[in-house]
Amino acid sequence: MPDVGDTVTASLTVDPHDATTSAVLAVTSPSGAVTTPTTGTADGGKTWTATLTYTAAGLWRLSWTVTGTGASVQHEVVSVAPAPAVGVTGRVYATTTQLAEYLGAAPPLDSARLLLEASRMLERDFLVPAVYDTTDDGLPSDPVVASALAEAVCAQAEFWMEVGVENDISGPLQGVSIGSVQIQYGAGENRSGPSYYAPKMLRALRSLPGDRFRLVAWTV
Template sequence: MPDVGDVVTARLAVAPADNTTSATLVVTRPDGSTDTPVVTSEDDGAVWTGPVVYTLAGLWRLSWTVTGTGASVEHEVVSVAPAPAVTATGRSYATTTQLASALREAPPLDAVALLERATQLLDTDFLVAAMYDVDDGGMPTDPVVAAAFADAVCAQVEFWGEVGVETDVSGPLQGVTLGSLSLQFGAGDNRSGPSYYAPKLVRALASLPADRFRMTVVTGGW
């Protein structure tokens, strides 16, 4: 799969072909705009090539129209990925360096996106009712709290590496209280519902001293 910024050579083979064969290429970008690159032929029209510069992430359509011998219309849809991020583009409580240290191995190539997703999970599922000192951007200013948040999101990324980001895993937790943090997975009859949280994430938050971080969250009933 190409990334944004890639320059590729589109190629079309035509058979049969002769000196009457001609081809044009129309490139339709994800935003609906089009371009008509200059194409060249080889082997008396049997092979046609043209440059394509992928400037946007999304689905691109490459449409060839052949006239003369071998007349046809050919379409190809190409999925283009965003340029890989190596630094955070959104809100993140941990860096890829911290993740590598937590994993004790090289982080995954999508580590930036995973850390940002884990940060969003922490914000929405755990920190809504939390009290701690923050800066103008809402990031923790206490180094102990910041370190715990980093540990938490790294633990969540590690957890996703084991079970998959979209996988529902039967969690062992069912009615557990750790300090001021209360969690409930499942609903009666000793049945555990799906857990979306890394156990180490919970422990990272529960280890924080009450004078620096206070919260009460109850989650359950799935």
């Protein structure tokens, strides 16, 4: 699978072919824009090639139109991957360096995405009712709080590394208490679903000092 930025040579073999054979290529990008790179042949019309560069991630369609002998229309859909990410856009409570130190090993290649998703979970499910000092960027200014939140995010990333991010939808949390906060998802007989929070993430949050990080009463 090509990545964004890859320059490739597309090719088409035409059979039968002769001096009347001609082939043109139309390239449709994921946005719908169509380009027609220059095509050429070096063997009398049997093999046609064109050079193109994938400038965006997504599905690209390569459409060859052959006229003359061997006339036909052929399509190919190419899936292009985004460039590997080493950083993310959004508020993240731990860096890949902190994750590596937490794991005591090299972090996985998708660490940036895992930390971003874990940070979003932390904000959505735990920090809404929290009171603590922050920087202009919304990150904790107290190093003790920052360290605990980084540990919580790393713990969640480690949890997903073990069980798979897809298990995030295997079942909701069925009760947890952190200070004055009680969180209970599910209702009726549905009380046995597995938690999608890492146990070590919850322990890291429970370790936060009450004089620097306060959770207001909140029940879901």
